[in-house]
Each structure stands twice: as structure tokens, then as C-alpha cells.
Amino acid sequence: MSLDAWIPLLVVASSLVPGLVIFGLAERRSVLRSVLNLAGATVKLVLVGWMLWGVYQGHHYEISWPLLPGLEMELRAGPLALLFVTLSTVLWLVTTVYAIGYLEDSPHRSRFFGFFSLCVSATIGVALSGNLITFLLFYELLTLSTYPLIVHRGTEAARHAGRTYLVYTVSGGALVLLGTVWLYTLTGTLEFTSKGILTPLGQGHRAALTTIFVLLVAGLGVKAALVPLHGWLPRAMVAPAPVSALLHAVAVVKAGAFGIIRVVFDIYGVEYAAGLGVMRPLAWLAALTIIYGSVRALSQDDLKRRLAFSTVSQVAYITLGVAMGGPLATIGGVVHLVHQGLMKITLFFCAGNLAETLGIHKISEMGGVGQRMPWTMAFFTIGAFGMIGTPPVAGFVSKWYLGEGALQVAQPWVLGVLVASSVLNAAYFLPILHTAWFRPPPDAWPEERRFGPAETAWMLLLPPLATAAMALAAGLLASVPLSPLEWARLIAARELYRP
């Protein structure tokens, strides 16, 4: 076994090992803890960069060992896996910086950062899984390691939010488990394979396979927050801001969406799934989620809750792109995995800054905040315009491809959904921007803290700067090699729609 084979394992270990060490650290060892975190994140970034270059040139990185009779634990880095791995790795580094700044002097940081690293390891594992059982393993690990972060503050509200989260996700995990075992008894393999693993079954077991598809997508749909399985997401917003930012806006919901991509393309195969007649209903469900999430977002006054409903809506774009079928729509969906992550994490960072610096949690309290915190609100504005789909921010690129994809597969109704969604996005983001920039500031902020000369602490300001810049760059430089869009095209050409 060459060194290359070990790289996927090392990528998982580079956050797992620091995480486990951090659990054992005393609370006051904050310097060592930060060093471990940042070193892990940097090592991971280097390894992922190495793999990106290798995969770009056609290499494959794969490692496996026996897990159960006939089944292996398998980590494999293909183009699609690396898209999600890169997103998680980059955002982990950024969020770690943010979290160190955000949680300064708050209690139980060793526990927090330990579980935070475990979550990232689980997400990377989800991305690198080479078969459905490995995926399931990391998917459940993600559930388990997120729970302590939601109840982190130890209040009754946090405990209830944690319970809601578990009711949804553990039930979802059970559905995925049931579907996976059932599938295995039919196929005898769970390997993620281009064009799916069902071709040998021919046209037999149609009813069973349809049911399994429903089980799997329902189970994954819980984390991807598809309506009506989205209820946990807005409630999980009691968690500290870095958790909402990285996990609830990126890692957890994306793990669900990524799983749906895997199931559709690498287990069922697009054509087989279309033959079963399950793709159309999935597209409708995604469209419903897009509209429903936006409508609910309109009436939220709590900033994080509005962003959460916006996440419900935006993550469904990914599912929509996948469910439409056709290369262009798929590219739109897959690239939105990255674009939504960059934009939404920016928005959550900014919301965290407002809460931490001025004690602002509600949109109605945001009057004139643009004058007090211009940088934060500038980044927020970039993210919001991206969500609405204004060029040149990244969100526009996703919507463009989704729209073109809809025309390619002759499903023009999707255009209506996209337009309606953009209007709704504008309707719930523009009032925030208007309040922040054009309303007069109040006499006193709810709970103001001073952090030196800048509007807030540097460690809280640099992360949204980085992600907002990335969201702009992903839109402006969309056709440069190794941009998210180009990588999504590579995924479509080499992996999902391989001739």
C-alpha cells in the first residue's frame, strides 16, 4: 500500500486526533488548545490541497479495511468527495479562528473544541465514504457529536433544542439504516458506483427499490432539512454562533444533501431512478421546500431564525438540481453546495458579531447598525445579495445553471420556482439591509462590549471577511480552473455523467 492510500485516513485523523487530545486538556490551556486546533486545520488543508491536485490529474486515493462480513469501511477521494472535503476543510479553519475569538473567556472550551473537531472529522468522513455503510457510520457519528454542541450552554432551552434535534436525526438515521440493510439484502453490495449498483437487478424489485429510495431520502432529508422534516433546524439555533455557522449552515445540512446526491447518482443512478419515477416527486418536494422556507423566513424577527429558514430554502436548491437530472442542473445543484456554504457562513458570522458586540438578536433591534459596525454589515450585505442571486456574487452562478438546467431537461416550471424564490429572498433580506443601513441607530445598544479600536474583535472580523471574499471570488472567477464551478463541471464530466 503506497503512501497515497493513507492520505484519506490522515485527512480524517487530522481533526480527530487533535479533538481527542483537546478533550483531555485543562480549561486554562487555551494557547495549546488553539495551537492544536489551528495546526490540525492547517495540516488538513495541506493534505486536501495535495489530493485536489492529484485528483485533478486523474489520481484516486482509496483505503479500506473489513468492517463486517462482506462489507468494508472505505474512504475514497474522487472529485465529488473532494468538493465537500475542501469546503469543510477551508471553512473549518476559518470557523476555528472565529470560535477562538467568540468563545474567549467562556466556560467549557475544551469540551466545545473537542466536539467541534469530532464533528468536522465526521463531516469529512461523510464526504470521503466510498460506500453506503461507511457513509452511514459517519452520518450517525455526526449526529452524536453535534448533540453536545447544541446543549453546550446547559440551559433548559438548550436541552429541549437538543432533544428536538435528536428526535429528528436519530429517527432519520434509523430510516437510513433500515433502507441500507434492505438494499444490501437485495444487491449484496453497497459500493458507490458511477451509474449506480442496481443495473444487475434489472426490472425486478421495483416496489421494494422505490420504498428503499423513500426510506433513504427521508432519512437524509432530515439533515438536509427538506420540508416537512426541517423542524429541528430553526430550534437548534440556541447553539453558540460558530456552531450555527459551520454545522447548521454547512456541515450537517450538507451531509444530508450530499447523501442525497450519492444515493441518486452512485446507488440508484439517475436513469434508473428516473425509471422508477422517484425523481419528479423529489424535485417537487425540493421546490416546495424552497418556497416554504422562504415564506417562513419572511415572518421571523429573530435574526438567526430567519437565517435558519433561509438555509432550509437554499439547501433544497441542491436537491432540486440533482432531482431534475441533466448535467447542467446537476452542476448548478452541486456547485450550490459550496456557494451556499460560503454565503451562509458569512451571514452567520455577522449575526454572531452583532450578538457578541452589541447584544443584538432581533432584526427590529438592528436599526443603524451599519454605522456602528460598517465592516460586519458590508460582509452581511455581500452574503445577502448572493443569496438573492445578484451577480456577481456566487449565488447567481448557481441559479443560472439551475435555470439553464431546467430548460435543458424541459422542466420550465422550475424557472417559476427560481424566480419566486429570488423574489422572496429579496423580500426577507432587503428589509434587514434597509434597517441596518438607513434607519437611525438607537440611543443605546442592548448590550455593548468594546474590543479595542476596531468595531469588534479582529478574530471575529477576519473570518467573515475571508468568506465574503471567497463568495465574491467564486462568482467573479467562476470560469477559472479549480473554481467551484469548474470543479463541479469536472465532477459532472468525470464522475456523475461519465460517458
Next chain:
Amino acid sequence: MEAPWAQALILAPLAGAMSAFLWPHRARAIGLVTMLLLVMSVAGLGIQMARFGIYRHLVGGWAPPLGIELYADGLSLLLLAATAVVGAGVSVYAADYFRGHDAAHFWPLWLFLLAALDALFLSRDIFNIYVTLELLGLAAVALTGLGGGRDALGGAMRYLLATLLGSLLYLLGVAMLYHGFGALDIGVLALRIRPTPLVWATLGLMGAGLCLKTAVFPLHFWLPPAHANAPAPVSAALSGLVVKASLYVLLRMWIDVFGTVAAGASVLFGVLGAVAVLWGSLQALRQARLKLLVAYSTVAQIGYLFLAFPLGAASGWTAWGAVAYLALSHALAKAAMFLATGNLLRFGGHDRIADLDRVAQRLPLTTWAFALAGVSIMGLPPSGGFVGKWLLLQAALAQGRWGIAAVVVVGGLLAAAYVFRVLGHTFTQAPVPHEARPVPAHMQWAALLLAGGAVLLGFIAPFVLSMLRIGHPFAMWEAGS
């Protein structure tokens, strides 16, 4: 060249028990040394069996039916290993838990219990099994009452009556089998057994007796009071190991003797198991006290083991592998859970779930132990419980047994509900704070390492399952698969 590992497994704890009784001041040291010998012996036996297969030894050179034969195949080996590992964890814990007078009582009984367990797993003669079962039961009852107090003695009394009645029913079955087929050796019985009315009557008696001892629903009434009121290390041993002994006997008798001639009875076992899973889990959810919750969880987990009986006929070894794996992981996880509960009880002076009061930060090792054990109990990956559940689901779905699959899934969800109900309260502050007492580090690590073992089982399934199949304990069932 065969080393006498198996003999050591019985004689070492027996000698240890007597020494600890004679020299009560040295009881603790004697107990720990004995435990070390046990772990080494079981490792030796494992290595030997991995090379040479089944282990047989005629005690004193006399062949059965006159002499006593020690016999170990993969199934015995795994249970012996579980006994040694859980035994070691419990012993390390007990070394700090019991002091002075209590220690002098605990160690002889505990080592005696281990000797009886090992002897049982090494027997292949149904009368010898009866003897070991009886000895095991008496040692377990005595340990249960060790704490004194009304609740503990009441629980021990119920336990005594249940275990005596169970042994008696089993003994009647032994007599009838001997009368009918003229043999006591399981291997010989397997060849001679014929589907006669006598076999059904025997199965009824033995099945009822063993089910009573294993505490499968509705014969579980004695378990929660006994397990919840015993001292923590005793609860761990009772739930982790002792109930597995009667289950092992039932499994052996079913696989080798009754299963082929009375297959219909498997449905009854399955139904009892299903009800046990659901009833036990729901009861666990309702408890306000942690120890009772963990005890009812044992009632539920035993149910899983019986779900495999109706699957065994068609799925070959997958279902039996699931039973073995679930029993093994449960032994480790449940022992860890009871030890962790003992720590929490000592720490706060109570085990009310709602008043756990921020133990997640104040007693992190113990909380970790409880959480990791919980992961295995609810069957989430990566853990031994997950492997067992996966195999069970696979066997059920391959045969289209939806009812069983549904019970497995729902049981897992209920388990998650009661485990996380506890974990949620470990983060929050209790309305009335209480004074915390220190918990020795050994007691925390013993719980954590056992729980870690249950999780580790999730990664080494191919190895464990290959050990299980030494000597093909399920050979009679594999033809159909």
C-alpha cells in the same frame, strides 16, 4: 502441546475464593491477582484455539459419561472472554468501592461466582450445567444482598426464589431427557433426540426455567429490584454476565438439541423477545431513578437476544452471530453503564435523573463512559451494538420478517430516547444543588474502559466473528444458508 488454560479458568478463581475467605485482610490483593490470571488464561486459551480449533479435556482422564469433560468452541470462548474482561473491570472498580468489612465479604463470593461462570461455559453436560447454574445463582443472590438494607434484601429474596425455581424446572428437564434418551452430554443428545411428546414437555420445563433465570418478559419481574438495589459492581456483573449464563444454556440447548425437533417453539421465543424489547424500553423511559432505568434497559436488551430464535432456521449463522455479538457488546456496555451509575450515585449521593446537575463537566470521565456505553446500547455506529443490530436486521430483512425488523428499529429509537434523556440532564443545573463527594479515578476509568471496549467491538467484527466460528457451533443451522 496443550497448556491447561481451561483448568486454570476454573481452578484459579476457586482457589482465589478460598484464599480470600481464609485471609480476609488480603482479599483485595488476592482478588486482583486472580483476575490477572483469569485474563491471561483466557488469552492463552484463545490463542491455542485459534491454532488448534475446539478445546476438549477429559478431567482425570475419564471419558464421559463417567468423567467430566471440559469443552470450548467459539461461542464458549467469546463468553469466557467477556467474563474475563468484564470481570477485570468490575474487580478494579470493586477494589476501590468495597472497603473493610464489605471487601472481606465481597471477594470470596465474587471469585466463586467467576469460577461457576467459567465452569458453566466450559461444560457440555447438562447435569454439570445444572450444578454450575445453581452455584452461580447462589453466589449471585448472596452478592445482591451484600449492601444490606430493606430494599436490597427484598430484591435478593425475590431473586433467590426466582433462581431456585428456575434451576428446579431445569433439573426436571434434565431428568426427563436422561430418562428419554439415556444421555447427559449435549453432543450425544443432539444425535439421539427425536421429536416425541417428551421433548416438548422437556422444552417447556427447561425453557421456562432458563427464561426465568434470563429474565425474559414476562418472567423479568425479579430483575429490576435485584439489579437496581445491589451494590454497583454487583449490578454490573449481574446484568453483564450472570443473565448471559442462562441464556447461553438456552442457546446451546436450542441449537444442538431442541431447535431441529421443535422448531415451532421459536415463534414463542421471538414474540416474548419482541414484547421484552418494547416493554423494557418503555419502562426504562418512565423511571425517575437512574439505576432502575439501567435495569429496565437490561430487560429490553435481553429481548433482542430472543428475536434471533425465529430467524435462526433460515438465516444460518447470521442470526446466531447477531445474538453472540449483541450478548458480548451488552455485557461490556451494560457493565460500564452500571459502574458509571455507581459513580454518579457516589458523587451526588442520589441517582435521580432530573437532578444530575452538570456532571458532564464535573465528572467527565464517567459521563463519557455512560455515553459510550449508551451508543452501543442504542446500536448506533461505531459500536458492538451496531454490528449486532446490523446482523439481526440483515437476517430479518433477508427473510422478509418485517415485524422483527420493526421491533429492532423501534427498540433502538426507544433506547436512544432513554439514554439521551439521561445525557441531557448531565448538562443542566439541578434546581437544588447538592454537595459532591469525590469519586476515585480507578472507578471512573474502569467504567470508561469497559464502555470503550463496547465501542471497539464495532471495529473488530471480522476478527470476533471468525473466533466465534471456531468449531462451528452453529453447524446444524448452516446447511440452509
